[in-house]
Amino acid sequence: MSRGRLRKTMAAPLVGGLALMLTACSNGAGAAPGDGGDEIVIGASVADQKSLFYVAAAQGMEAAAEELGVELRLTSANNDSAQQVKQINDLITQQIDALVFISQDSTAAASGVAAANAADVPVYAVDQRPEDGSGDLATYIATDSVKAARDLCTWMFDQMGGSGKIAIIRGVLGSTAEIQRTQGCNEALEEYPDIEVVAEDAANWDETEAYGAAQNMLAANPDLDAFFAESDAMAMGAAKAAQQAGRHEGMYFVGIDGFPTMFDAVSEGLVQATMAQQPYAMGKLAVEQAVAQLKGEGDELEPEQYQDTVLITSENVDTEDVKDYYGPDAKRSN
Missing domain, CATH: 3.40.50.2300 (Response regulator)
Incomplete structure (x- = not known):
């Protein structure tokens, strides 16, 4: 970048x-x-x-x-x-x-x-x-997490045709990123009245915790269409839980971070999108x-x-270089 x-x-x-x-x-x-x-x-x-x-x-x-x-x-x-x-x-x-x-x-x-x-x-x-x-x-340097979440949720809602049921997996409650990413997606939800949030839980940015939370959400909501996770790790946890439950196909899974592993997950179709930060x-x-x-x-x-942040999807994941976001040592597995 x-x-x-x-x-x-x-x-x-x-x-x-x-x-x-x-x-x-x-x-x-x-x-x-x-x-x-x-x-x-x-x-x-x-x-x-x-x-x-x-x-x-x-x-x-x-x-x-x-x-x-x-x-x-x-x-x-x-x-x-x-x-x-x-x-x-x-x-x-x-x-x-x-x-x-x-x-x-x-x-x-x-x-x-x-x-x-x-x-x-x-x-x-x-x-x-x-x-x-x-x-x-002296100054505060950070990702515009409100905008990132708003843009990401807007993209996902458009992919869903403007209607459907979603689950939200939040990060550490009360942290700056969690507050702002929740706000951003809520702003997007206000523009899409036919998108319904049917489940919410916190998983503290952790993939394993998100996997367990997603299992419960999937069991309680057989017609769930998508997951908005406030971090990449949690998005991958949710996607893997859906795979294990035989529910992955046709669902949407998105996160925020732009980790090299998430670039791989987008390429492989495990998730559909991430918002790449610039740490x-x-x-x-x-x-x-x-x-x-x-x-x-x-x-x-x-x-x-x-x-x-930059929206990474299947359309640009192979042309964007993860090293531009996560430094010269960042590597993808593929």
């Missing part, structure tokens, strides 16, 4: 690789970062390094740090909110110059931002953010903008920088 698909960005060449740089470094007294003093040090805290989204975002951060000649200290919370808060406090004591933050949940988000604010460390939030206006952010570019952008601001360069940042 070209950088032109990103809005309000600063151009920089893409380079690959992921490194966890954890060596200590403190800034010299009286010297501003990047103006002849010590090296700029960017702290980064991500929710985990298992999710392909977070892996790609971290790779983008490292690529930007390498290109710009700054140090990146990257930590992963392993989906533990308390651990993430501790890691952020540790980074702050190491005198980082800025924090790039993908929070595990609202608790970690609020506490992490508050700690950085107290230390006068600017925070560049990616993907997740504190709700209810908690804390001050690699978002992670890279956060570091680029943090460095530019620390050096006193670049334009004033918008408070919110929403990035577009």
Whole structure:
């Protein structure tokens, strides 16, 4: 994907690789970062390094740090909110110059931002953010999940001929993405009065949980036509449950993420569509903008920088390159 698909960005060449740089470094007294003093040090805290989204975002951060000649200290919370808060406090004591933050949940988000604010460390939030206006952010970079879900559901409803019964599998309740993706599909539903939601459940972005939820939904609704899942993993879980039940043919299954595995699933006909996000570019952008601001360069940042998604279907899955979305290490199996 070209950088032109990103809005309000600063151009920089893409380079690959992921490194966890954890060596200590403190800034010299009286010297501003990047103006002849010590090296700029960017702290980064991500929710985990298992999710392909977070892996790609971290790779983008490292690529930007390498290109710009700054140090990146990257930590992963392993989906533990308390651990993430501790890691952020540790980074702050190491005198980082800025924090790039993908929070595990609202608790970690609020506490992490508050700690950085107290230390006068600017925070560049990616993907997740504190709700209810908690804390001050330099900027918030994320997928436009409302638009992504609205466009995806609209596409699916059109494929269904504007009528039918659907099930919705939601992500972690109360998370930024879950709230926004639910809102987006609800906006699409308002335009299609003959689409009926007959079942809803949460599966916490997990394929196995979605498989079980879909089994129950299929059993309770013998005339179900489609599943809108708020993530790719959950869409695949629902599709596999329908296959196991002998109900897959003629049904629609869609998700949001654009994982390499989902590209494969679209090619194979397991699912019909995904909305591909740009985590690699978002992670890279956060570091680029943090460095530019620390050096006193670049334009004033918008408070919110929403990035577009791209609809992937059988019509374009073989021409779109998953590496444009999930970085140079992203691979399809076929």
